[in-house]
Amino acid sequence: MNHTYVIGVDMGGTHTAFGAVDARGRIACRGQILTGDYDTGEDYINALGDAINQLIKDNELTDKVRGIGMGAPNGNMNDGTIAKAANIPWAKTVVVPVTKMLTKRTGLPCKLTNDANAAAVGEMTYGAAKGMKDFIVITLGTGLGSGIVANGQLIVGHDGFAGELGHAIMIRRNGRLCGCGRTGCLETYASATGVARTAREMLEENPHKQSLLRAIVYRPLTSKDVYEAAKQGDELAIEIFNFTGEILGEAFADFITFSSPQAIILFGGLAHSGDFLLKPLLQSLDKHILSVYKDKTQILISQLNDAEAPILGASALAWE
């Protein structure tokens, strides 16, 4: 047997995408199922397992697959379960032993973690963190996720839930109300949702300031609108990015006191905002960082393809 492939599974709220990945990080073939179409975790895992078995068979990969790596909301690496995942109908209130069930259905060893941790392992295996032993991946999506690697290993904590930096409340005590019920969480500022929120606030607070963003009235503002406006030189949009970068720089200064990473790697839509975000972020980091860490930690943008990265990242778990 020549185990030259791994299966990566990216479970999202709507779709579950999966693919067979080779050692160079190429996705040889892929498939998907709907995540929410099942009544129980067992039904879902059986459908997923069958689809993976079929993919392997159709692509003549039988006996060539080393294992399955899976990234999922609330995925717990320590015990291989998904529990209390608010957006997953079959895992809202119960603990689903995902890896155990999937191994039973496919005969393959299976590892599970959350999306941001999978992204970190993906960067280490195929991406910007190749060869690094200490780094942090920050995913800037709807929320802010984080995957922390120290001494070459994911930090998952005693319960498997380490690395919720989006919910560090450090950034503005008594600040914005977060979905978690507390105030001042980092992701209420630094995420696609946070940027849109800043846009709404700034538009309201500066009623006389012209902005292209004022034209968007027929649907909710998005961070992408802010980026498009910034590209056209819109001052308010640029200010929104300055504010977001300032916040991220302050937060990163604190993250660095914790694990002194060689790099912090930004991933996700907002990470592609280029210098609009990166320039104020670096200025703020430089201003707030403790002198012993100055100019040591690189801030990088993930070079992995956004569409492929979640499968790649999850698959990388299976090489370990």
Next chain:
Amino acid sequence: MNHTYVIGVDMGGTHTAFGAVDARGRIACRGQILTGDYDTGEDYINALGDAINQLIKDNELTDKVRGIGMGAPNGNMNDGTIAKAANIPWAKTVVVPVTKMLTKRTGLPCKLTNDANAAAVGEMTYGAAKGMKDFIVITLGTGLGSGIVANGQLIVGHDGFAGELGHAIMIRRNGRLCGCGRTGCLETYASATGVARTAREMLEENPHKQSLLRAIVYRPLTSKDVYEAAKQGDELAIEIFNFTGEILGEAFADFITFSSPQAIILFGGLAHSGDFLLKPLLQSLDKHILSVYKDKTQILISQLNDAEAPILGASALAWE
């Protein structure tokens, strides 16, 4: 050869204490030299090495010692050096290759790290963290130090300087000025110095409030004074601890989002303030923690003897 002892070296600004420690954490014999009495790092290390050699000889431990572990301000585990240690005359401006020189003088392998990291390894080997793979030690002394263990390993970062949580600026943005030149660092609030500072502030801000602390005019107030006053039921002193505990609880809520430790262990003089500190700390932690972590992380007080712990901690490095 039967390596049943390790040498622990606790280098402070004034004294360097060392001892031979057995596997059960008993200090069989000890010695000390002055830290600042030497012009160069080489002179200091030679004197230290000779004193260690003598201790080994006098106590008939030749061939029984496995190695030397050393805790020192700015001690860097990655490269075994001490650099830019403001309080050490011979290491103020230069990089001293401590482990290399000490091994040369003693013939023993040598590991070095900073004091808080040594404390963490000590807790893991002999103390409250025995058997734990994920925990944080917070040393509450003149400043606030931290030693972070994840996956059973110290987090030292890519440059050896990880774990400076005393200089996380999260706690009160634009807060108290710190010795590091920035504002709002945790240790300006939560340390012996921070508590004394809070005392001075509160006394000033509440000129009409009676307090035993007002009687101390002939010398600077200390955190010990505050503790003694609290024990006698002094309201202001109790308020000072409430404030300090509140701050620590908020900070710990954020630390937990990072590494989700099984325990946070408090070490150092201030840690012995009992419920005066612990009760408000736990209340604040409970109030500020993200729900997924609720009631999971134990807050413990180190049970190691304050006078022995630094040597024990340092020595534990040499077992690894």
